[in-house]
Amino acid sequence: MNSSLMLRRFFCFNAVSSSSVAASSSTSKKKSLVFLGSPQVSATVLDALFNASAAPSSSFEVSAIVTQPPSRKDRGRKVMPSPVAQYALDRGFPSDLIFTPERAGEETFLSSLRALQPELCITAAYGNILPTKFLNIPPLGTVNIHPSPLPLYRGAAPVQRALQDGVKETGVSLAFTIRALDAGPVIARERLEVDDQIKAPDLLALLFSEGSKLLIHKLPSIFDGSAKVNAEPQDNSKATLAPKITPEESWLSFDEEALVLHNKVRAFAGWPGTRAKVLVVENESSNHNILELKIITTRVGPDDNIEGNDVNDIAFVKGALVFPCGGCTALEVLEIQLPGKKVITAAAFWNGLRGQKLKTL
Secondary structure, three states: OHHHEEEEHOOOOOHHHHHHHHHHHHHHOOEEEEEOOOOOOOOOOOOOHHHOOOOOOOOOEEEEOOOOEEEEEOOOOEEEHHHHHHHHHHHOOOOHEEEEEOOOOOOOHHHHHHHHHHEEEEHHHHHHHHHHHHOOOOOOOOOEEOOOOOOOOOOOOOOHHHHOOOOOOOEEEEEEEOOOOOOEEEEEEEEEOOOOOOOOOHHHHHHHEEEEHHHHHHHHHHOHHHHHHHHHHOOOOOOOOOOOOOOHHHHOOOOOOHHHHHHHHHOOOOOOOOEEEEEEEEEEEEEEEEEEEEEEEEEEEEEHHHOOOOOOEEEEOOOEHHHHHHHHHHEEEEEOOOOOOEEEEHHHHHOOOOOOEEEEE
């Protein structure tokens, strides 16, 4: 039996266990909560729920976890559980209470979920669409932690699109899930100022950390039903969308202004990253070749940093590669990565050129 199938079976919920858990849950005074999440930021929320449920005064327990199926990591050599599944196992959560359906509408999965009789479901970057037959199961509904101040940035990439737009303020929302995308009534919002150097992975982690605190604070009102009564309907006329990012978007065009490119580097940090092609020219022979760089860390530089005899010349000034950009602006690149290599400083890269010139393409 291959390892993928073994892991898939290991994480699937079996019918015998679901019956016994349902029976024990029916005698428990604590309300049943099911958590859905997949990436590492979701584990922050799960950790907060575990800790809150362990408190003597807690009125709920985490009855099951739903996450993405195991996937191949380390260039396909290993089949690994999602970060949420791994975290739950590390905390001693029963493996037969971790669901890994390919789709949340699978009837086998839904039957097992119904057997648990959850009062409430909580989602945090789960990664699957929830059909109506799922949403109809928990009587108190499904509440999502969404890393934007809804109705702004509905969709798959709210943090990335907000940074790409250069926002000075963002936030995190607790909202009831309905079939329309991120359009359910909002229970609460928390707003945060955005530092002009912060990158998407760090901002995402910060927002889910704040979202976890907000969720724990609001859980009593969600359980007693007052949150649903007081939830604020979203104004659809003010809604903006945050569509999924594609790898094709990762290329930088230096015809754009430096601030636009800097925001894109911050937004696309992690995945898919931002890339640029530069021309490497030998001084004596004028031979040249094209080099692809992954741009890791940038800042907007002063316009007087643009040096050289050609408008396309890339200079090195005070530890930064200075790229001339549209509107007579300058982008300072502080860290880069060559294909198949580790991230290095701009200074290390410049020293490795041994006098060769760089030009934008």
